Amino acid sequence: MVEDDEILSDVISRNLHMRQHHVDVAHDGLVALNLLGAKTFDLIIFDLDFPGQAGWDLLRTVLQEPYLHTNVVLKQRWAFPVVVLSVMRVSIQLLTELQLLAYVPKPFAMEALLHFAAQATTRSPDTVR
Template sequence: MADVMVVEDDTAIREVVSYQLTRAGHRVDAVGDGVAALEHFRASDPDLIILDLMLPGLPGLDFLRIVRDEASVPVIVISARDSEPDRITGFDLGADDYMTKPFSVRELMARVQV
């Protein structure tokens, strides 16, 4: 199916999301910080990025800016930053979708399938 990059510093969330994506037949590249995410992004060609915003190394919004300068890959943000201004900033920077934590993994999987 799709090559999905999961960028999430919370190990439990990263593992659950990666497991569900793999179970659905996707190939997953999972990383826990923004710097590693940028390296993996540039070395691969993901079909989708699932991105947390509060990352060590390189913040998620900065990563999103770079991705948008270099590619048109779809990006789904999953973040604890749940205020309207945070969500609007994410969309303004090029996020295709924005889910707030806590989130339903089933709902995320439904959004990935679209």
């Protein structure tokens, strides 16, 4: 999960942990890039508004960086679902361009995120990260 709001990321993490999901949290873009380069994931929950780099720019960077492709991108498609969680409005064009699974506007129902985590878990034998 890439979320700079520590309280919100804690609430989301606790809810996912209670459902047996493992969660790695990045509070900024640099940490997110390091995690994405080092591990594989079943799902990413991504806030668009965080310090250091705009979320859209970070997502585009991930799609363009060759060293991330083995873990994150497969032939210009994400190797796992990406859910954008943000107060920013998201156009259908951006969702299509970045091939995101979903946009969940803040404030949101926790059940929406839990639904996507459950979907990702059934898609892959690994736990959601």
